[in-house]
Amino acid sequence: MTFGDALEYAKAGRSVRRAGWMPGDEVVCHYTEDMQPFLEVSCPGHEPVPYFAGNVDIFADDWEIVRK
Numbered sequence: 001m002t003f004g005d006a007l008e009y010a011k012a013g014r015s016v017r018r019a020g021w022m023p024g025d026e027v028v029c030h031y032t033e034d035m036q037p038f039l040e041v042s043c044p045g046h047e048p049v050p051y052f053a054g055n056v057d058i059f060a061d062d063w064e065i066v067r068k
Helices: 005-011
Strands: 017-018 027-029 037-042 063-065
Touching: 005 017, 005 027, 005 063
Parallel strands: none
Antiparallel strands: 017 027, 017 063, 027 037
């Protein structure tokens, strides 16, 4: 799946990740109080941090939905 597809799933409330990422690492979309979207990456045992996609992630086609 492309980054664009993954972004749409994240905006719809799903968690996404790239194939090969460490188990448990995932990107989720949250919204500020005034409904501005932002992406966070969460890793088990760590505080979530803002996610900024770089060229490698934007042009990748190995994104997947996290099955929960």
